[in-house]
Amino acid sequence: xxxxxxxxxxxxxxxxxxxxxxxxIVGPIEGPAPRQWKIALSIAAVIALxxxxxxSYLVAxxxxxxxxxxxxxxxxxxxNFVWWVGIGHAGTLISAVLLLFRQRWRMAINRSAEAMxxxxxxxxxxxxxxxxxxxWQAYWTLPLPNQFGSLWPNFNSALMWDVFAxxxxxxxxxxxxxxxxxxxxxTIRDRMVKPGMKRFYSILSFGWSGRAxxxxxxxxxxLVLAGIATPLVFSVHSIVSMDFATSVVPGWHTTIFPPYxxxxxxxxxxxxxxxxxxxxxxxxxxxxxxxxxxxxxMNIVIIVTxxxxxxxxxxxxxISWYSxxxxxxxxxxxxxxxxxSWSYWMMMTCNVISPQLFWxxxxxxxxxxxxxxxxxxxxxxxxxxxxxIVTSIHRDYVPGAWGEFHPSGIDVGMFVGxxxxxxxxxxxxxxxxxxxxxxxxxxxxxMSGESYKKEAEKH
Amino acid sequence: MANKVFHVMYDDDQKLMDAxxxxxxxxxxxxxxxxxxxxxxxxxxxxVKRTRLAIASFMYATxxxxxxxxxxxxxxxxxxxxxxxxxxxxxxxxNAPAFVPVMFEFSVFCxxxxxxxxxxxxxxxxxxMPASNPDPRTTDDKFxxxxxxxxxxxxxAAEIENLIKGTDVYELxxxxx
Numbered sequence: 001x002x003x004x005x006x007x008x009x010x011x012x013x014x015x016x017x018x019x020x021x022x023x024x025i026v027g028p029i030e031g032p033a034p035r036q037w038k039i040a041l042s043i044a045a046v047i048a049l050x051x052x053x054x055x056s057y058l059v060a061x062x063x064x065x066x067x068x069x070x071x072x073x074x075x076x077x078x079x080n081f082v083w084w085v086g087i088g089h090a091g092t093l094i095s096a097v098l099l100l101f102r103q104r105w106r107m108a109i110n111r112s113a114e115a116m117x118x119x120x121x122x123x124x125x126x127x128x129x130x131x132x133x134x135x136w137q138a139y140w141t142l143p144l145p146n147q148f149g150s151l152w153p154n155f156n157s158a159l160m161w162d163v164f165a166x167x168x169x170x171x172x173x174x175x176x177x178x179x180x181x182x183x184x185x186x187t188i189r190d191r192m193v194k195p196g197m198k199r200f201y202s203i204l205s206f207g208w209s210g211r212a213x214x215x216x217x218x219x220x221x222x223l224v225l226a227g228i229a230t231p232l233v234f235s236v237h238s239i240v241s242m243d244f245a246t247s248v249v250p251g252w253h254t255t256i257f258p259p260y261x262x263x264x265x266x267x268x269x270x271x272x273x274x275x276x277x278x279x280x281x282x283x284x285x286x287x288x289x290x291x292x293x294x295x296x297x298m299n300i301v302i303i304v305t306x307x308x309x310x311x312x313x314x315x316x317x318x319i320s321w322y323s324x325x326x327x328x329x330x331x332x333x334x335x336x337x338x339x340x341s342w343s344y345w346m347m348m349t350c351n352v353i354s355p356q357l358f359w360x361x362x363x364x365x366x367x368x369x370x371x372x373x374x375x376x377x378x379x380x381x382x383x384x385x386x387x388x389i390v391t392s393i394h395r396d397y398v399p400g401a402w403g404e405f406h407p408s409g410i411d412v413g414m415f416v417g418x419x420x421x422x423x424x425x426x427x428x429x430x431x432x433x434x435x436x437x438x439x440x441x442x443x444x445x446x447m448s449g450e451s452y453k454k455e456a457e458k459h
Numbered sequence: 460m461a462n463k464v465f466h467v468m469y470d471d472d473q474k475l476m477d478a479x480x481x482x483x484x485x486x487x488x489x490x491x492x493x494x495x496x497x498x499x500x501x502x503x504x505x506x507v508k509r510t511r512l513a514i515a516s517f518m519y520a521t522x523x524x525x526x527x528x529x530x531x532x533x534x535x536x537x538x539x540x541x542x543x544x545x546x547x548x549x550x551x552x553x554n555a556p557a558f559v560p561v562m563f564e565f566s567v568f569c570x571x572x573x574x575x576x577x578x579x580x581x582x583x584x585x586x587x588m589p590a591s592n593p594d595p596r597t598t599d600d601k602f603x604x605x606x607x608x609x610x611x612x613x614x615x616a617a618e619i620e621n622l623i624k625g626t627d628v629y630e631l632x633x634x635x636x
Contacts, residue, residue: 191595212491
């Protein structure tokens, strides 16, 4: 058995046995639904239905229902898309990159972070798909044989790369998540008494039996999937950034975009994981598994990625001046002093200044402060995308074509609606799925469990 | 003599490991182990070979790369070349930098999904399959070692039973089949 250094803080608090872990995670699934959960689900479902209503209206009416105009042809739609994809990145980062680095603290948070990834990418996909207008022809983005004079999609286009990137990312994350879920579903299946529920989890668990060879394969598949999901996660947000970077619009046409977008994505994703987990650990009584140490580790990631994002903002500013291109320079001067400067300063405050508070140990180990700051970061990252997109295009080369963007009710309704759908899905996940990778946690119990560590120190 | 199957249950992974080592050193062949989580270090003891899924994944990914190369060449260069922003539409290699993202994504797509499908098929874990663990507690906190007389021809059932009882057993069930 592997022994862990005694100075490392325990990851599982209190005295737990293997059976306790099963009880703690599976217990809430067996019991009746708590009232708080029903209330939260009802609120989320109402918002989700409103969002679906707005989407239906958009499809029936056309893209003109959004507030887009001739100058600002891309606004909230792509802002929301990039924001959601960015949020999605933390799940894969936690499960894949932290697995490669053998970070054991990931095990308490990877399951729900991956669920968040999958739901966030689904929400992201809503925007480009409905922006197509005739959404029933979305399959035209795939290179399928056709009768339109052999017309193929354009593989030179960053938008086409995005189709491949997002669909690969979504499907690979889904498979990665599900492979990890199977043994845990088997645990639930073997505990369930009610025949209906037993049948349900029996189907979900694919007949998993936990043979030695199955586990060998499981570990190999997890490792290889982590190995290929790591470059995937970096490539996906790089490609999202290329939607802008490969264009010739001043303010977009910058080579710094891929690394800057990737770190921004991790930054906002970790913030969203914190927002969700801080609520979940409390309501589902998971304090022994997700505690201050986990939150502190995540806050450290937020400081690092937030600082990278800050450096990127300043680099962009400097390069726009240093390039000597007056259009480029103007795009940035307009950002911080033009009609949208309020959103620029909002972004700067939320993304660059506020995460620096985590340098203080008192703040980064304070759960309430973390919760507030995680929401601040999410707001800031939404504004970052808004700033990049709208301020770069709202003043065209010819002043006659200058314009401003005002979101319509449908713009707002769709954005709020996706938040509703996201929370509906996440709440359903929290109720019916194992929210922690419980069988993986059992592998670290004896090394990182508090009581076992104390026991080991005595010897 | 009817064949017998021993399901030896342990309540701790360390006890299971010690027992597996002890039994294997006395010449018993362990058919399988059912555990709630991967017990590290057990595989070489009971003779489980390393899986070749990673190699399979590499081959699937290579297939993906080749398909993407063929596809981009066929769609963009051969079948219907178009002048898009002056990018070279007459030569794949000159246009290739623009195809790198799609080639990469498609390789990952094929590598990941090919491996996942192989994993499901090799494990026999597919939707609707029945579970085959001998005791429902093996997905919670118990570890079951399966030993069959058929694979231990040199020993009688009683001898095997005696050896098993020498380990830290939690529960033992013997069935004829």
